Amino acid sequence: QVQLQESGPGLVKPSQTLSLTCTVSGGSISSGSYYWSWIRQPAGKGLEWIGRIYTSGSTNYNPSLKSRVTISEDTSKNQFSLKLSSVIAADTAMYYCATMYYGSGRLDYWGQGTLVTVSS
Amino acid sequence: QSALTQPASVSGSPGQSITISCTGTSSDIGDYNYVSWYQQHPGKAPKVMIYEVTNRPSGVSNRFSGSKSGNTASLTISGLQAEDEADYYCSSYTSSVTYVFGTGTKVTVL
Numbered sequence: 746q747v748q749l750q751e752s753g754p755g756l757v758k759p760s761q762t763l764s765l766t767c768t769v770s771g772g773s774i775s776s777g778s779y780y781w782s783w784i785r786q787p788a789g790k791g792l793e794w795i796g797r798i799y800t801s802g803s804t805n806y807n808p809s810l811k812s813r814v815t816i817s818e819d820t821s822k823n824q825f826s827l828k829l830s831s832v833i834a835a836d837t838a839m840y841y842c843a844t845m846y847y848g849s850g851r852l853d854y855w856g857q858g859t860l861v862t863v864s865s
Numbered sequence: 866q867s868a869l870t871q872p873a874s875v876s877g878s879p880g881q882s883i884t885i886s887c888t889g890t891s892s893d894i895g896d897y898n899y900v901s902w903y904q905q906h907p908g909k910a911p912k913v914m915i916y917e918v919t920n921r922p923s924g925v926s927n928r929f930s931g932s933k934s935g936n937t938a939s940l941t942i943s944g945l946q947a948e949d950e951a952d953y954y955c956s957s958y959t960s961s962v963t964y965v966f967g968t969g970t971k972v973t974v975l
Contacts, residue, residue: 784966791954791967791968791969792905792956793966794966796963805962807963808963846916849899851916851922852901853922855910855911855912856910858910
C-alpha cells in the first residue's frame with residue numbers, strides 16, 4: 746500500500762515561495778500507475794485541486810494557480826514537490842499530496858496533510 | 866475554473882437514504898465519466914467513496930452509490946448511519962485537462 750508524507754515549512758512570509766515535498770513509500774513514483782497530485786484546503790473551506798505530475802514529467806495545473814505553481818519529481822529520492830511562488834495570505838491552507846490512479850481520476854492515497862500559514 | 870455546485874448541507878435520520886447533488890457544466894461532468902466522490906471526517910484526509918461515476922473502491926460499503934444525468938452527478942447514501950456524518954466532495958475531470966472539486970456538502974445524521 747502506498748503511503749505519502751508531506752514535509753516543509755509551516756510558516757512562509759508573503760511574497761516568498763512555498764515549498765513542500767511529498768515522500769512516497771510502498772510504491773515507486775516511476776511506476777506509471779499514478780499521477781502524483783497536490784490538493785489544498787483552507788481552514789473551514791473546500792478542497793482545491795492544485796495540479797499533478799506523471800512519471801514522464803508531464804504536468805497539469807489549476808488555471809487559477811498555473812502562473813505560480815511548479816510540481817516536480819525526484820525519482821532518486823522517490824519524492825515529488827510543490828512550489829508556489831509569490832504567496833499571499835489566501836494561500837494559507839492544509840496542503841495534501843495524493844496519488845491519482847492513471848486513467849481513473851480517483852485520488853486513492855492521501856498524505857495526512859501539512860498546514861502552511863502565510864504571514865509576516 | 867469554477868467549483869462544482871453542491872448543497873451546503875443535507876441531513877437524514879438513521880436508516881434513511883439521502884442524495885447529494887453535484888452540478889457542473891458540459892465541459893466537465895456533462896462530457897466525462899471521471900466523477901469521484903470523497904468523504905472527509907473532521908481533521909482527516911479525504912477518502913474516495915465513488916470513482917468513474919458509479920464504481921466503489923474495495924472496502925467501501927455498498928450503501929454508497931453514484932449516478933450521473935447530464936451535467937449533474939449524485940451520491941446516494943442508503944441506510945444512513947452515524948458514521949456517515951462527514952463532509953462530502955465531488956470531483957470531475959475537465960476539458961482543460963484539469964480537475965475541479967465541488968463546494969462540499971455537510972451530511973448530518975439526525
